[in-house]
Amino acid sequence: MSRTVYLNGAWLPEAEAKISVFDRGFLFADAIYEVTGVIDGKLIDYDAHAARLKRSLQALGIPMPVDDGTLLDLHRQIAQRNGITEGLIYLQVSRGAQDRDFLFPDPLEPTFVMFTQAKRILDNPKWNKGISLKTVAEGRWSRRQIKTVQLLYSSFEKMEAHREGYDDVLFVENGHVTEASSANFHIISREGRLITRDLSNALLHGITRGSILDLARRAGLETEERSFTVAEAKAAAEAFITSATSFLIPVVSLDGTNIGDGTVGPVGRRLLDLYIKDRRENGLPIAT
Structure with missing residues (x-):
């Protein structure tokens, strides 16, 4: 089954989620990511992952794309939309898209994507x-x-x-x-x-x-x-x-x-x- 992903404010089938070829995450690896585990329908160490996300974005000067309440709601929504009770939620925030240049205007509009991976975390040989x-x-x-x-x-x-x-x-x-x-x-x-x-x-x-x-x-x-x-x-x-x-x-x-x-x-x-x-x-x- 096709997963539902979150991209810049929209919920999309994974095949329809598109990011610009000029995105700095693609061209320069100018992006941050986080991974939160899910077991028993619960987010694991969520608060610490959210705090590190903000620290990493701040270190690179990338604005936080959503507020704290919205970020938590998006984690819950994406797990529910994809039926994830055990697995992983990935998110990635890049600085955004612009014509290729080592210099970048400040600020760009960040690119924000989230997706899930169903995985039997508790069954690891x-x-x-x-x-x-x-x-x-x-x-x-x-x-x-x-x-x-x-x-x-x-x-x-x-x-x-x-x-x-x-x-x-x-x-x-x-x-x-x-x-x-x-x-x-x-x-x-x-x-x-x-x-x-x-x-x-x-x-x-x-x-x-x-x-x-x-x-x-x-x-x-x-x-x-x-x-x-x-x-x-x-x-x-x-x-x-x-x-x-x-x-x-x-x-x-x-x-x-x-x-x-x-x-x-x-x-x-x-x-x-x-x-x-x-x-x-x-x-x-x-x-x-």
Whole structure:
């Protein structure tokens, strides 16, 4: 069935949704995106995603296309129109369309699009199996805390890793881990501490990252936010990645070296269970 998408104030069948070839999102990757998960008919971590959207747009000087109430209403409407009770809601805001030029008038009228993906988020075989990562040199632009659509390097490196039998890549800069291609990376030390990279321009300020840290602290787990090396990651008891699209996925090997005993560890599994339980109880209902 054709999905209904939202484009600049109109609800359209996906085949009829058209964006200008002069849109700066297409020509310059001059755009921001966000992804909100849906489970049990509830929006997951919605407030945090909406807040990050505003921060990212502000960082690029793109005006927010709608007010807060309208943004929430659009998320609810698009889920209802497409019958999404489990899956993902994507939105993208570009600076707008103009004849191609590195310089742009201020402001342009933003291009605002939303669409859904039906997906069985709660049935992820990688939760029980874990994934393997390959380290690669960091090659993205320096302002990674802004959630832009500049994803070519991440996509290319992940494709190369897949061809070599890995599930994903882990970016490394100046000897220290930044993050995976589209997820934050965390380790559990041999002493039982949850260690994750501290927030800076070097990595995306992940919403699920923050939620997992909060739940870990509430559960009495010691946490530490700092940079760490690949060697420290390989010597960890456990490792995992976090993202809005898959919540928490255990990492069982890095560059062919087992992390821990090479199987899904108990701490990561516990944090995943805590996250799912909490979000099922506290997610924002789509139906009002």
